[in-house]
Amino acid sequence: MAISPSPASNTKPPLLSAAEALSHLLKNPEPVEGRELVPTQDALGRVLAENIVSTVDVPPLDNTSMDGYAVATQDIPQPGVTLKVDQRIPAGSVGEPLKPKTIARIFTGAPIPPGADAVVMQEDCTTQAQSDLVQINSIPSMGQWIRRRGEDLSVGKVALSAGTVLRPQHLGVAASAGYAELPVKRRVRVAAFFTGDELSLPGEPLKPGGIYNSNRDTLLGLIRSLGCIGTDYGIVPDRLEATRQALRTASEDHDLIITSGGVSVGEEDHIKPAVHSEGRLDLWQIGIKPGKPLAFGAVRKQNQTGSEAWFIGLPGNPVSSFVTFILFVRPFILKLQGRSDFTPPSFLVRADFDWSKPDRRNEFLRVKLNAVGGLDLFPNQSSGVLTSAAWGDGLIDCPAGQGFKKGDMVRYIPFSGLLY
The missing domain is CATH 2.170.190.11 (Molybdopterin biosynthesis moea protein, domain 3.)
Structure with missing residues (x-):
């Protein structure tokens, strides 16, 4: 897990493109070690650890x-x-x-x-x-x-390949090949905590000037939708020592730590110095909107000499956190799982609106497919408006500095292809 911290400098680094940031991320992790044998019917969503070879011809006779x-x-x-x-x-x-x-x-x-x-x-x-x-x-x-005999599967043929994420149809194939149990990779263990003295949990009284923590449920839902074990360490006070202690605790039994908030450079943003103290860190400015700061590094495990947990710090604005998870954390987790399908599925779809004031950054617009096969835009694209992501069913990947007109074909990334 060799990560070189960025050297101290007063020179503002250039913004990384989304592709550059993802390339940096994916150079680092190796798939987690460990596997287990589980009943086929309990293997839904797990990652297959080895090739499954059919034990029978399917069908067995004409x-x-x-x-x-x-x-x-x-x-x-x-x-x-x-x-x-x-x-x-x-x-x-x-x-x-x-x-x-x-x-x-x-x-x-x-x-x-x-x-x-x-x-x-x-x-x-x-x-x-x-x-x-x-x-x-x-x-x-x-x-x-x-x-014909064996037209679906023949004895000795690979029925399912290692690295397959097991869906219901895969379980059926495994059963038809004669498997009551399947070897799967152990689940990736992900810890999450959230910084900000303004945050309260739903069900608690709001503090003066406070807000409810929406990122907690969004990010833990995203983590678990990918088949990971997600551990919630709650809200951590905006104090350096409290942040360091949270990192030490979370690192012990987890492969990855994810935080939301505190990755900027304000006086109350303690993630950067805390991770520097407990491990190593790069802080990247990425040319995307929503989202810009992304922290990446590793935290030393106190009880395992030479061992570390990966660390990714996301921005605190709810849509920024959601989008950066999809673009960067999701493929990182997929690589930890031993998968290779890092690129989210995308399609060219007709935009049914004008986008005439493009940003200098690569924008990801929250949109929804309409009844006539085009895309509608949520009217408020602010990074604080999480209802835009709940209303929408995908994102438009809008390149930096490029607008489009109603009727143009745009790159659409559906949410349905991301949450597994």
């Missing part, structure tokens, strides 16, 4: 994808042929070899009997009352409505 009749195509040279039903094959049973000039009644999922090479679905057949004769009304093609 089978029908339709209710109908298993036939030999050579017996049906033209529509209207009438043949005798000689056997009935429900799912879960195996039929006898098909006799010449006979057919088998078969149900979805049942194995294809030897001698049959197609299935005619029941809608294309006419049954004769009080008889075992069936008229075939269409000419079947060889192989129709047959699912």
